[in-house]
Amino acid sequence: MTSPIHVTSEIGKLKTVLLKRPGREIENFTPEMMPRLLFDDIPYLPIAQKEHDYFADTLRDNGIEVLYLEKLAAEALDAGGDKVRDDFLEQMLTESGYATGTIHDALKDYLGSMNNQDMVNKIMEGIRKNEVDFVPTDLVSAAETEDYQFYMDPMPNLYFTRDPSACIGEGLSINHMTYPARQRESLFNEIVIKYHPRFANKGIHVWRDRNHDTRIEGGDELVLNDHVMAIGVSQRTSADAIQDIAKNLFKDGHFDTVIAIKIPHNHAMMHLDTVFTMINYDQFTVHPGILGEGGHIDTWTITPGKNEGELHLEHRTDLKAVLKDALKLDDLDLIPTGGGDPIIAGREQWNDGSNTLAIAPGVVVTYNRNYVSNDLLRKHGLKVLEVISSELSRGRGGPRCMSCPIVREDI
Numbered sequence: 001m002t003s004p005i006h007v008t009s010e011i012g013k014l015k016t017v018l019l020k021r022p023g024r025e026i027e028n029f030t031p032e033m034m035p036r037l038l039f040d041d042i043p044y045l046p047i048a049q050k051e052h053d054y055f056a057d058t059l060r061d062n063g064i065e066v067l068y069l070e071k072l073a074a075e076a077l078d079a080g081g082d083k084v085r086d087d088f089l090e091q092m093l094t095e096s097g098y099a100t101g102t103i104h105d106a107l108k109d110y111l112g113s114m115n116n117q118d119m120v121n122k123i124m125e126g127i128r129k130n131e132v133d134f135v136p137t138d139l140v141s142a143a144e145t146e147d148y149q150f151y152m153d154p155m156p157n158l159y160f161t162r163d164p165s166a167c168i169g170e171g172l173s174i175n176h177m178t179y180p181a182r183q184r185e186s187l188f189n190e191i192v193i194k195y196h197p198r199f200a201n202k203g204i205h206v207w208r209d210r211n212h213d214t215r216i217e218g219g220d221e222l223v224l225n226d227h228v229m230a231i232g233v234s235q236r237t238s239a240d241a242i243q244d245i246a247k248n249l250f251k252d253g254h255f256d257t258v259i260a261i262k263i264p265h266n267h268a269m270m271h272l273d274t275v276f277t278m279i280n281y282d283q284f285t286v287h288p289g290i291l292g293e294g295g296h297i298d299t300w301t302i303t304p305g306k307n308e309g310e311l312h313l314e315h316r317t318d319l320k321a322v323l324k325d326a327l328k329l330d331d332l333d334l335i336p337t338g339g340g341d342p343i344i345a346g347r348e349q350w351n352d353g354s355n356t357l358a359i360a361p362g363v364v365v366t367y368n369r370n371y372v373s374n375d376l377l378r379k380h381g382l383k384v385l386e387v388i389s390s391e392l393s394r395g396r397g398g399p400r401c402m403s404c405p406i407v408r409e410d411i
């Protein structure tokens with residue numbers, strides 16, 4: 001039986017990818033909510049959808065099957081039946097702050113009256129107080145702050161499907177994410193893997209599930225080849241989580257090396273893939289801003305230790321040398337975002353100029369607005385497919401963030 005998930009590199013010909021078409025959730029908030037929701041602006045929904053459809057069409061035109069999270073989630077609930085739907089709803093309400101109580105009951109009635117697709121869409125876009133038929137009379141619900149508009153917050157970051165889960169080999173990680181704004185997202189991935197007919201009971205290995213306190217996000221998880229991963233030590237991914245997943249990958253998978261790369265902990269560079277991506281057998285994009293004096297950066301090469309369950313860590317600071325050794329290459333082409341010019345690099349990195357999605361070795365999808373980086377990629381021999389990006393980029397993520405590869409051909 002071939003596994004429904006198969007990802008043994010960042011660059012192998014992409015066959016199947018998971019996207020989320022931006023919906024009402026990306027505009028269902030006010031400027032005051034932006035920092036907490038990890039957005040820098042409020043996108044204009046019709047244009048964001050147009051841009052996203054253009055992105056999806058670009059992938060389809062290149063022979064890639066596009067799946068949508070919102071559709072898979074509803075189909076998973078359809079297949080799971082009443083008990084699965086009820087458990088999912090309870091879990092979602094609990095994680096939204098309503099484990100019990102009259103608001104819980106009112107929200108459950110409200111969502112419970114919908115079909116699965118409407119319910120999924122509604123949870124994603126958020127629930128305003130004024131849309132639920134409910135007058136609080138008990139002390140706890142009456143004490144809820146009146147001026148806050150939402151019972152359940154929107155989840156505008158869902159179109160960054162890269163982050164709540166990551167496919168690795170024939171398995172995946174279903175992630176406990178860092179900020180409350182995104183923590184509920186991976187519940188959708190969990191039900192898809194457990195109950196969607198395409199994935200359920202197919203022997204998919206979950207390298208690490210969402211029931212953890214330590215945090216990891218897919219934007220930090222890069223599959224370099226069938227035995228080497230790079231994982232960012234970042235604002236979103238902790239060292240503990242990296243060591244935990246490394247142990248599981250070494251124990252039950254075909255992986256023997258995890259390179260942990262420490263990047264600055266800030267919003268513009270929240271994940272490794274905002275500053276570093278693999279785009280060909282021996283080519284990478286690198287944002288010059290992550291390299292310190294002399295081009296150095298902290299890395300730890302993690303390999304299995306002497307005894308079962310132990311890890312061996314080697315600290316090194318020459319990224320190029322570390323990658324060359326791990327990938328057994330004589331040379332490497334590290335292509336600097338914005339050509340290395342500090343103003344252009346800063347500007348283009350902010351709009352995800354380093355966040356390229358490879359759909360085959362040497363073929364990448366990028367945002368058209370990063371024209372300096374795009375030209376440079378072409379000069380380095382890459383085929384660059386540009387997609388439109390005025391509204392999508394306001395969420396601080398590019399083509400790699402907006403896509404979760406499910407199946408790639410081996411390299």
Ligand SMILES: NC(=[NH2+])NCCC[C@H](N)C(=O)O
Nearest residue numbers: 038160219271395396397401
């Ligand atoms: N893989 C990525 N770089 N994803 C970008 C996620 C952006 C999103 N606004 C966040 O802060 O979480």
